[in-house]
Amino acid sequence: xxDIEAVLTCKGLTKSFGSKKVLSGLDLxxxxxxxxxxxxxxxxxxxxxxxxxxxxxxPDAGSVCALNRFPDGSGELRGLIGYVPEKPAFHGFMTVxxxxxxxxxxxxxxxxxxxxxxxxxxxLDTKAKVADLSKGNTAKLAWICASAFxxxxxxxxxxxxxxxxxxxxxxxNGLVSELADGGRTIVISNHRMGxxxxxxxxxxxxxxxxxxxxxxxxxxxxxxxxxxxxxxxxPQEGAGVKVIGQAGSVSEVAVFGRxxxxxxxxxxxxxxxxxxxxxxxxAFKALLGE
Amino acid sequence: xxxLIKLQLRKNFLSFAVILGAILASVPLALxxxxxxxxxxxxxxxxxxxxxxxGIPLTALILSGIAGxxxxxxxxxNIEQPLPVSQFSLLTSGxxxxxxxxxxxxxxxxxxxxxTIPLSSLTGIQEQVLRFYVFSLGYLALLGFTLSYAFxxxxxxxxxxxxxxxxxxxxxxxxxxxxxxxxxxxxxxxIKPAIAALALAGVPAALKLLSDIFDRKIPKPAAAxxxxxxxxxxxxxxxFSALAWLNLAGGKVTLPAGNRFSAIFGAHIYPAAQRxxxxxxxxxxxxxxxxxxxxxxxxxxxxIDPGANHKARIFAGLLxxxxxxxADSVAGPxxxxxxxxMRNNRGQVLNGSLKAGFxxxxxxxxxxxxxxxxxxxxxxxxxxxDTGYYSAALPPGKDGLKWMKVxxxxxxxxxxxxxxxxxxxxxxxxxxxxxxxxxRGKRWTVPGAAATQVPVPGVELGDGMNFFVxxxxxxxxxxWLCRPDGRAEAVWPDYLRLSLNLFVAPDGxxxxxxxxxxxxxRRLSSSGxxxxxxxxxxxxxxxxxxxxxxxxxxxxxxxxxxxxxxDIDLVHSDGNSLWFVSGARYLVKTGFDGAxxxxxxxxxxxxxxxxxxxxxxxxxxxxxxxxxxxxxxWDGKKNKIY
Numbered sequence: 001x002x003d004i005e006a007v008l009t010c011k012g013l014t015k016s017f018g019s020k021k022v023l024s025g026l027d028l029x030x031x032x033x034x035x036x037x038x039x040x041x042x043x044x045x046x047x048x049x050x051x052x053x054x055x056x057x058x059p060d061a062g063s064v065c066a067l068n069r070f071p072d073g074s075g076e077l078r079g080l081i082g083y084v085p086e087k088p089a090f091h092g093f094m095t096v097x098x099x100x101x102x103x104x105x106x107x108x109x110x111x112x113x114x115x116x117x118x119x120x121x122x123x124l125d126t127k128a129k130v131a132d133l134s135k136g137n138t139a140k141l142a143w144i145c146a147s148a149f150x151x152x153x154x155x156x157x158x159x160x161x162x163x164x165x166x167x168x169x170x171x172x173n174g175l176v177s178e179l180a181d182g183g184r185t186i187v188i189s190n191h192r193m194g195x196x197x198x199x200x201x202x203x204x205x206x207x208x209x210x211x212x213x214x215x216x217x218x219x220x221x222x223x224x225x226x227x228x229x230x231x232x233x234x235p236q237e238g239a240g241v242k243v244i245g246q247a248g249s250v251s252e253v254a255v256f257g258r259x260x261x262x263x264x265x266x267x268x269x270x271x272x273x274x275x276x277x278x279x280x281x282x283a284f285k286a287l288l289g290e
Numbered sequence: 291x292x293x294l295i296k297l298q299l300r301k302n303f304l305s306f307a308v309i310l311g312a313i314l315a316s317v318p319l320a321l322x323x324x325x326x327x328x329x330x331x332x333x334x335x336x337x338x339x340x341x342x343x344x345g346i347p348l349t350a351l352i353l354s355g356i357a358g359x360x361x362x363x364x365x366x367x368n369i370e371q372p373l374p375v376s377q378f379s380l381l382t383s384g385x386x387x388x389x390x391x392x393x394x395x396x397x398x399x400x401x402x403x404x405x406t407i408p409l410s411s412l413t414g415i416q417e418q419v420l421r422f423y424v425f426s427l428g429y430l431a432l433l434g435f436t437l438s439y440a441f442x443x444x445x446x447x448x449x450x451x452x453x454x455x456x457x458x459x460x461x462x463x464x465x466x467x468x469x470x471x472x473x474x475x476x477x478x479x480x481i482k483p484a485i486a487a488l489a490l491a492g493v494p495a496a497l498k499l500l501s502d503i504f505d506r507k508i509p510k511p512a513a514a515x516x517x518x519x520x521x522x523x524x525x526x527x528x529x530f531s532a533l534a535w536l537n538l539a540g541g542k543v544t545l546p547a548g549n550r551f552s553a554i555f556g557a558h559i560y561p562a563a564q565r566x567x568x569x570x571x572x573x574x575x576x577x578x579x580x581x582x583x584x585x586x587x588x589x590x591x592x593x594i595d596p597g598a599n600h601k602a603r604i605f606a607g608l609l610x611x612x613x614x615x616x617a618d619s620v621a622g623p624x625x626x627x628x629x630x631x632m633r634n635n636r637g638q639v640l641n642g643s644l645k646a647g648f649x650x651x652x653x654x655x656x657x658x659x660x661x662x663x664x665x666x667x668x669x670x671x672x673x674x675x676d677t678g679y680y681s682a683a684l685p686p687g688k689d690g691l692k693w694m695k696v697x698x699x700x701x702x703x704x705x706x707x708x709x710x711x712x713x714x715x716x717x718x719x720x721x722x723x724x725x726x727x728x729x730r731g732k733r734w735t736v737p738g739a740a741a742t743q744v745p746v747p748g749v750e751l752g753d754g755m756n757f758f759v760x761x762x763x764x765x766x767x768x769x770w771l772c773r774p775d776g777r778a779e780a781v782w783p784d785y786l787r788l789s790l791n792l793f794v795a796p797d798g799x800x801x802x803x804x805x806x807x808x809x810x811x812r813r814l815s816s817s818g819x820x821x822x823x824x825x826x827x828x829x830x831x832x833x834x835x836x837x838x839x840x841x842x843x844x845x846x847x848x849x850x851x852x853x854x855x856x857d858i859d860l861v862h863s864d865g866n867s868l869w870f871v872s873g874a875r876y877l878v879k880t881g882f883d884g885a886x887x888x889x890x891x892x893x894x895x896x897x898x899x900x901x902x903x904x905x906x907x908x909x910x911x912x913x914x915x916x917x918x919x920x921x922x923x924w925d926g927k928k929n930k931i932y
Contacts, residue, residue, distance in 0.1 A: 015507075017507070054372070056372075056377075056505070057507050058502070058506040058507065058508045060509035061509070073377075073378075073502070074376050075373065075376045078372060079374030085368065085372065089365060089368040090369055091297070091369055093301075102293065102297070103373075105293045106373050106374050107374065
């Protein structure tokens with residue numbers, strides 16, 4: 001990645017709320033055009049990370065550089081980064097159209113035609129009052145607001161949380177794909193990474209306040225395996241090996257990396273074992289340690 | 291920012307509209323409920339007075355409380371903070387919207403009043419109160435918003451803001467009223483804008499820190515929290531510090547207590563040596579502590595009244611405790627001192643000396659014209675409204691003061707004074723021819739003497755008794771000087787008479803003055819141009835070694851000192867030099883022409899120019915100044931003696 005322009009660099013980010021340490025020396029880099037999934041359990045610090053990048057929170061230590069700018073409290077960074085919060089909120093007394101016009105007044109690169117086009121594509125009634133919008137339609141409005149000014153960097157915080165299948169599909173297979181194809185850098189945090197797994201270039205696991213593991217998405221897709229093996233000859237858990245299930249005398253083990261698999265095979269520990277590619281969802285679960 | 295303010299205005303529109311509606315509705319309501327005799331305009335003015343005094347300040351609290359608490363809510367943060375503006379800008383826009391709404395409401399009230407204040411003119415204090423009102427309103431709105439945001443609760447924020455604004459404004463207002471009505475003790479002209487600036491700049495600074503603490507959750511916020519507290523508390527501390535300063539400065543203030551001045555029976559009755567000794571002390575009071583004392587030029591003191599609050603206090607309520615005493619001091623036949631001391635219409639007659647102290651010899655109630663008289667027969671003279679004039683000899687007898695009726699009418703008191711002058715050996719009389727003045731066998735001829743039926747008071751100078759007789763001339767009046775060597779000469783072309791307009795300095799210099807006005811000049815002041823007549827006091831002087839000076843012009847002293855008519859007195863003469871006190875601000879030494887070789891010494895600052903603020907002695911002047919008592923000699927050397 002060193003030879004590609006870094007759009008986002010976080011170094012040694014630390015943040016505590018009272019006695020609770022949420023981020024603990026987190027490092028993260030995202031290159032131009034990269035789509036990164038941040039995988040983490042509830043309360044692992046994903047939203048805090050995004051708020052620090054957006055200059056909404058000040059880190060206790062560490063630094064952020066996004067699009068060659070540093071957070072300074074001015075809010076300038078938020079004018080360059082598209083952001084879909086986990087729970088989008090707008091002024092209920094405005095209509096969708098007023099909301100878009102209001103937002104447009106703050107973004108110099110706001111594309112009104114694009115916003116209108118997106119509203120049509122997402123079948124969002126611009127005359128409707130925001131207070132009357134369903135959760136799905138509120139999410140659509142958030143998506144329009146995040147992308148109508150053509151940001152080079154997008155932060156999507158649980159972007160499909162609580163949405164029904166159709167809306168989710170609309171957003172993921174439509175919008176995100178389009179954005180990703182457009183060379184934008186996207187950082188997505190999601191519980192259910194499986195549904196966006198096809199879009200990702202990298203998956204970073206946020207654990208104990210730092211990026212615990214960082215894998216290329218292709219690696220997850222092609223080099224993770226589910227090994228069903230007798231419990232008494234189960235390989236030891238460790239680097240690249242994770243027990244993901246137990247059914248009677250059979251253990252299910254996730255093995256990360258072809259090299260590791262070959263190593264286990266050659267050691268004879270997988271004799272008679274059934275080896276199949278690990279499903280994406282299961283791979284992410286294994287990465288999370290669930 | 292404009293879009294943010296528009297947003298905030300829209301968010302709070304309902305509350306604002308309801309209050310604006312109430313203001314507008316109060317017009318027909320006032321007209322509907324007014325009493326039959328009340329004019330419609332008056333009823334509307336009364337309604338607007340309510341809004342001005344109570345309604346608008348309450349509205350400032352309500353609007354700022356709602357807006358501040360709203361800005362702290364999680365929902366507002368979720369909606370507005372993702373916008374590409376600083377969190378502080380969001381808060382600022384909220385506060386600005388409240389200020390705008392208040393301005394509109396005030397404008398509505400002003401419009402209903404026809405953009406005029408229903409007072410024919412504003413007094414100085416009313417103008418000050420109006421300024422305080424405008425400041426308080428803005429401060430209340432800003433502080434209410436900030437504290438409501440900090441507490442995340444509109445009611446708590448508004449309540450604390452109201453208390454804080456009161457704590458800042460009330461002391462400043464009472465001090466302003468006090469200084470305007472009484473004395474200028476501290477530079478409020480500087481303190482008030484400084485505290486106002488501190489308040490109006492401190493609140494946004496605190497809001498910025500609060501935004502960092504609550505929104506951005508900055509690391510280690512303890513220092514920021516302390517800074518917020520200091521920024522918000524600074525105006526309160528400033529206001530109370532100024533009050534403490536005022537109280538402490540008040541405690542140092544000295545004023546002359548020897549202010550029961552009687553020109554009718556003045557210093558001229560004393561022989562030369564006694565006159566200098568009598569003038570060698572000053573009766574001084576500290577009006578904020580109640581202390582009264584007699585002091586000499588070396589700082590030796592004798593306390594007449596230690597006062598109720600003997601020591602100055604840092605905090606003595608919202609206004610310094612101010613009470614005035616009045617006193618007079620005269621010398622008796624053996625040089626002993628008598629003091630008449632009055633406070634709150636009750637008084638004492640004291641007797642003693644600076645060295646031995648004073649003891650009360652009698653009590654006395656305040657009556658009109660109560661006068662302490664010295665000389666060979668010291669006494670008190672008083673006027674009892676219904677029955678006439680009375681006198682009581684000093685020292686009092688075993689049964690206290692024995693009041694004897696002197697006269698039932700005013701003419702009688704002049705006869706009393708005349709008889710007393712004669713008994714003191716301090717007056718000459720005209721023979722029946724109306725031209726011959728006689729004193730202990732000596733005679734002078736004065737043609738055209740203005741008053742020949744009453745004794746002519748004289749003054750004992752180095753060469754003996756001198757008498758001044760005003761006489762009519764074909765052009766008006768002239769004053770004749772009858773010298774001890776028997777010469778009588780017309781010395782001054784004016785009417786001058788001891789006990790009326792001719793005075794004796796402690797060193798024996800006799801002087802009178804006339805203050806004609808010079809050319810008019812235009813002066814620019816805050817209220818525009820005004821025509822000012824420049825006074826040019828002319829002095830008539832008999833120096834202690836017998837030189838007569840006529841029409842010594844002192845306009846140049848007035849020009850230099852910038853004093854007004856009547857504020858210049860002669861205090862000393864020596865050789866070919868004269869010393870004047872000008873406006874209780876300067877001691878001026880000049881030649882006999884009033885201008886040559888002029889030397890000017892600035893006196894210590896006095897609190898207010900009052901009678902006897904500067905009191906002459908034979909060897910210098912006492913100054914009852916704003917921070918203590920000073921003595922300045924004829925070379926301008928100043929010494930703080932208390």
